[in-house]
Amino acid sequence: MIELKNVTRRFGDTVAVDGIDLAIETGEVCVLVGSSGCGKSTTLRMINRLLPHSSGEIRVDGKDITTLNPERLRLNMGYVIQGTGLFPHWTVARNIALVPRLLKWPQARVDARVRELMTLLDLDPDTYANKYPAQLSGGQAQRVGVARALAADPNILLMDEPFGALDAITRENLQLEMLRIQRQVRKTTVFVTHDIDEALKLATRIAVMDQGRIVQHDTPENILRHPASEFVENLVGKQDRGLKLMSLRPVRELMTAHARPRPATPGADALGEDDSLREALSVMLCRNLTQLPVCNGRGEETGVIARERIIRDGV
Ligand SMILES: Nc1ncnc2c1ncn2[C@@H]1O[C@H](COP(=O)(O)OP(=O)(O)OP(=O)(O)O)[C@@H](O)[C@H]1O
Ligand SMILES: [Mg+2]
Incomplete structure (x- = not known):
C-alpha cells in the first residue's frame, strides 16, 4: 500500500x-x-x-x-x-x-x-x-x-x-x-x-x-x-532479549488446556489467555508459584500454565 x-x-x-x-x-x-x-x-x-x-x-x-x-x-x-x-x-x-x-x-x-x-x-x-x-x-x-x-x-x-x-x-x-x-x-x-x-x-x-x-x-x-x-x-x-521475546507470546501458546472450560476458583490468582508469558512468569516469581490457572474472556478457567514450561519453551 x-x-x-x-x-x-x-x-x-x-x-x-x-x-x-x-x-x-x-x-x-x-x-x-x-x-x-x-x-x-x-x-x-x-x-x-x-x-x-x-x-x-x-x-x-x-x-x-x-x-x-x-x-x-x-x-x-x-x-x-x-x-x-x-x-x-x-x-x-x-x-x-x-x-x-x-x-x-x-x-x-x-x-x-x-x-x-x-x-x-x-x-x-x-x-x-x-x-x-x-x-x-x-x-x-x-x-x-x-x-x-x-x-x-x-x-x-x-x-x-x-x-x-x-x-x-x-x-x-x-x-x-x-x-x-x-x-x-x-x-x-x-x-x-x-x-x-x-x-x-x-x-x-x-x-x-x-x-x-x-x-x-x-x-x-x-x-x-x-x-x-x-x-x-x-x-x-x-x-533482556529473553524477556522481550517472552513478552511477544501469549500464555495460550504454552498452556495445558482443560478438555472443557470450568468455572474459575473464586479468589484464586488467574491469568488471561492473552497475557504474555513474561507476565505469567513474573506473577509466578512474585507469588512463588509453580503454576497458575488461565481464564478466557468470559472468566472460565480454560487451562493451566506451568513455570517450568515457560522456562523451557518460552524463548
Ligand atoms: N526543516 C528542517 N530544516 C533543516 N533540517 C531539518 C529539518 N527537519 C529535520 N531536519 C534535520 O533532519 C534530520 C532528521 O530529522 P527528523 O525530524 O526526521 O528526525 P527524527 O528521527 O524524527 O528525530 P526525533 O526522534 O528527535 O523526533 C535531523 O538532523 C534534523 O536536524
Ligand atoms: Mg521526530
Missing part, C-alpha cells in the same frame, strides 16, 4: 533521509524506530507530502504521490503528531470533526461519527464533547488526536510519537487501546517512536533507522532473534 524506493531528503547539506527502501503492506503496522535525528519524522512527512522528497519515488496504492493532489492524498491519511496539534479554541467535538467537515458530511452524520469515535476511545461524549483541549489531561488530549485522525475513516494512519509525552501507565493504556482499535478497524499504519518496547508491542514489522538509513526491517521476533548489526543489538538491549 505504501512503497518508498530509494527515497532521499536533504535539508541544505544535511541528508535527513538517505536512499531508503520501504514497503508497507495493507493492514500492517510498520513502526519506525531509532534515535533522535535519524529521520523518522521526515520519512513520515514525506509520505503525506507535508515535505517533498529530494529524490526517489513514493507510491501509495500503486500511484506516485507526486501525481496526486496533496490535499486529497492527506484526506485519506490520518495524521497524529506529538503534542496532539489540537486547535485550542475549538471544542473536542469540533476538533474531531475537522476532516468530516472538510469533506462536507451532513451535520447529523458528523455528530454520530464524533460520538462513535469518542466511545471507541473511551471518552464519554456527554462529559467531554464540549470541553476545550486545555481542560483535558495529556492522555485524554492524545485520545482526541487519535479520534481526529480516524474520523473520516482514512485507509492510512501516520502517527509520530503519539504517546511520547505521557506517563508510563497512560502510555500503556493507550497502547492497549491502539491494539484493540487495530483489531477492530485495521488501518495501514506507520508509527514513529524511539521506544523499542513500544515498537515491539505494536508492530507487525519494525524498521530500525540510523542516520537516515534503514538498517533492519523485520518482524519484532526476528529483530530480537537476529539483530542485523551491533547497533540493532544495542537498541533492543543485549541483556
